[in-house]
Amino acid sequence: MNDRTPTPPSNVKSQSQPAKQQARRVSMQVRPTAPILPPSNIQGNALMVVIAIMAFLACLTLGAVSMIRATAASWQSQISREVTIQIKPDDNVNMDQALTRAKDLALSFVGTKSGQIVDEAATARLLEPWLGTGLDIKDLPVPRLVIITIDESHPPDFAAMRDLLSTQIPQATLDDHRNWVDKLVSMARTTVLIGFGVLILVFTAMILTVIFATRGALSGNRHIIEVLHFVGAESQFVAREFQKHFLKISLKGAGAGGFMAAAFFAFASFLQDNTLATPQTDQATALFGRFEIGLSGYMGIFATMIVIALLTTLTARLTVISAIYDIDQIRSDPSRSSGLPPD
Structure with a gap:
């Protein structure tokens, strides 16, 4: 009996060939595509x-x-929360009483919170950029001011306040700053x-x-x-x-x-x-x-x-x-x- 190595069938060889090609294809690295435009130019x-x-x-x-x-x-907001009452000086008017009267009349309206009379020292400081220091306000015809703080959400009736002030104090004028706003x-x-x-x-x-x-x-x-x-x-x-x-x-x-x-x-x-x-x-x-x-x-x-x-x-x-x-x-x-x- 002769010792011979058995040869594989032809169908086995044909089946192993696609497997090798598949393995070779998987092992190949795909080259990345370069961009159309260079990244920097x-x-x-x-x-x-x-x-x-x-x-x-x-x-x-x-x-x-x-x-x-x-x-x-x-x-x-700063302008609309305040109104200003200006009283012009007059020889027949007591300025201090007129300021107090104007403040009380303004605070009598619904929608006002508080009032502040601008005193002579504060008025002089306001005029320092134009007239310098060492001023005597009593010697100058400078109007005096009353600042009234109002409720922004429920403001008072400015027309009625203006009419009442002009009736009670003819020298007083009301500025509600609407023009500036x-x-x-x-x-x-x-x-x-x-x-x-x-x-x-x-x-x-x-x-x-x-x-x-x-x-x-x-x-x-x-x-x-x-x-x-x-x-x-x-x-x-x-x-x-x-x-x-x-x-x-x-x-x-x-x-x-x-x-x-x-x-x-x-x-x-x-x-x-x-x-x-x-x-x-x-x-x-x-x-x-x-x-x-x-x-x-x-x-x-x-x-x-x-x-x-x-x-x-x-x-x-x-x-x-x-x-x-x-x-x-x-x-x-x-x-x-x-x-x-x-x-």
């Missing part, structure tokens, strides 16, 4: 700087509008409209810049896009690649601009807190209020950054789709690609 860096500048201006405008609105609201409200609304106008201009300039930058990137990579189209790549795929590219650029630029704006307001607030005793800071505080935008202001800056990034991404996507559509139109019309008039 001169055009991308320039666009990032432009977006950072636009984001800084937009966030600065938003913070300034928020700060001015808060200051105007504070002024309006109306001017402040009008100023705040105008400031808000101007701020929104500046924001619209900034966003428009940014969108136009992104359109030009996207078309420039398309022009530089047009041959790649045509090759991708030729091998069957859809326009949505190319648009997503450009969208990712410009999203990264816009996030970096908007983040840098928003951070600079937030740092500016934080530094201005810190500087104001440490120089409160100086006359310059006091005047700036009285005119512009506190250089603080609060949590809502910083949230607004963050929201502006997100809006800028989304606008940039959406603009890039729409621009790419429109440019690819033009490429398809040129390819489908030979006369346009050759420059010849159509038959």
Whole structure:
């Protein structure tokens, strides 16, 4: 009996061959695809700087509008909670009695809280910026004031109070500051409209810049896009690649601009807190209020950054789709690609 090694059946060999090919295919590493656009180039860096500048201006405008609105609201609240009674000097009138009488008449109305007579020393301090120190109020025909604090939610009848004061004390006049309040409200609304106008201009300039930058990137990579189209790549795929590219650029630029704006307001607030005793800071505080935008202001800056990034991404996507559509139109019309008039 001969010792012979048994040969495997042919069907076993045919079954092992696909298994080896499958194992070889699994062991192969798939090479990652490179992006259509390079992650960093001169055009991308320039666009990032432009977006950072636009984001800084937009966030600065938003913070300034928020700060001015808060200051105007504070002024309006301070003015609307008080009314002033002015009594002109007269030789036939006892000023002290007239001041006390005017205060009592005003406090007799529902909606008034308290009254304060501005004494001679306080009146002299009010006139120091114009007339200097060492004044004798009795020697000057200076009106005297009575300040009445009112309930803002339920104010008194100012018309009836004005008529009663003019009847009982002819030299007295009532100033309810309605004119100043109306001017402040009008100023705040105008400031808000101007701020929104500046924001619209900034966003428009940014969108136009992104359109030009996207078309420039398309022009530089047009041959790649045509090759991708030729091998069957859809326009949505190319648009997503450009969208990712410009999203990264816009996030970096908007983040840098928003951070600079937030740092500016934080530094201005810190500087104001440490120089409160100086006359310059006091005047700036009285005119512009506190250089603080609060949590809502910083949230607004963050929201502006997100809006800028989304606008940039959406603009890039729409621009790419429109440019690819033009490429398809040129390819489908030979006369346009050759420059010849159509038959």
